[in-house]
Amino acid sequence: MRKPASETRNDILDTAEALFRSRGYAAVAIADVAAELEMSPANIFKHFHSKTKLIDAIATRHLSHVVDRLDIITGAGPAPERFRHMVRTLMEIHLRDIEQNPYIFEMILLSTDLELKCGDLYRDMMIERIDLIIRQGCEEGSYCVDDVERSARTAFFALASVLHPVMIAKESADILATRCDEIVDLINAALQRTLAR
Numbered sequence: 001m002r003k004p005a006s007e008t009r010n011d012i013l014d015t016a017e018a019l020f021r022s023r024g025y026a027a028v029a030i031a032d033v034a035a036e037l038e039m040s041p042a043n044i045f046k047h048f049h050s051k052t053k054l055i056d057a058i059a060t061r062h063l064s065h066v067v068d069r070l071d072i073i074t075g076a077g078p079a080p081e082r083f084r085h086m087v088r089t090l091m092e093i094h095l096r097d098i099e100q101n102p103y104i105f106e107m108i109l110l111s112t113d114l115e116l117k118c119g120d121l122y123r124d125m126m127i128e129r130i131d132l133i134i135r136q137g138c139e140e141g142s143y144c145v146d147d148v149e150r151s152a153r154t155a156f157f158a159l160a161s162v163l164h165p166v167m168i169a170k171e172s173a174d175i176l177a178t179r180c181d182e183i184v185d186l187i188n189a190a191l192q193r194t195l196a197r
Contacts, residue, residue: 009047009057011037017058020103025055052116055107059118062104066093067125079137080188086129087184091162091176098169105165126163127156134191143191155187 003011015036019028030051034041048054070086077085098105131152137143145151161167162180171179 005047008043012044012047012054013058013061016054020058020107021101025103025107030054056116056118059104059107059116060121062097063118063122064125066090066097067122067129069093070129079133079140079142080192083130083133083137083188084181084184086133087159087162088177088180090126091168091180094163094165094168095173095176098165105169123156127152130155137191144193145191151191155191158187159183 012033016028016033019032019036023032030041030044033054034044037044044054048057070090076082131148134143134145134148134152134155138145138148162176162183168176
């Protein structure tokens with residue numbers, strides 16, 4: 001009996017991810033994934049039209065799990081504290097991933113010139129979470145913001161130096177922790193004041 005397409009797709013993702021983890025992204029070809037699954041490369045290409053699409057799907061799944069974990073751990077407390085906790089936690093998750101799953105970092109580096117949807121999805125998911133914290137902060141009186149969407153987008157881009165894997169990979173954890181606190185302090189201060197026009 002044939003498996004449903006979604007199950008085959010997940011098997012391909014799981015197998016490719018395991019191979020990337022053990023051998024590295026550059027050393028694994030679609031044929032290797034197919035051989036491991038005892039299927040033809042054509043079947044892999046039926047689900048993922050290229051190695052780039054496969055990478056994109058793996059990265060999207062990974063980033064979705066990371067962002068979902070943020071929803072669980074953000075917790076209660078005033079918005080400025082929740083914002084700090086979310087950013088610090090995400091930075092620590094990325095640092096752990098770089099150390100424990102270097103293949104993900106390798107995939108990011110080797111695919112920076114490719115147009116991957118996972119980067120856009122990650123950006124949108126993070127801006128959505130920052131937007132929610134800012135809105136809640138405005139409701140509770142912690143923040144005073146006229147344009148929440150713009151503020152969330154700007155905050156996300158301001159955090160790149162502590163949240164983008166390429167920018168944090170070679171930096172020490174102590175320096176990053178200090179930088180993270182300083183950037184979050186600056187963003188929180190900006191969100192607490194309405195700009196004079």
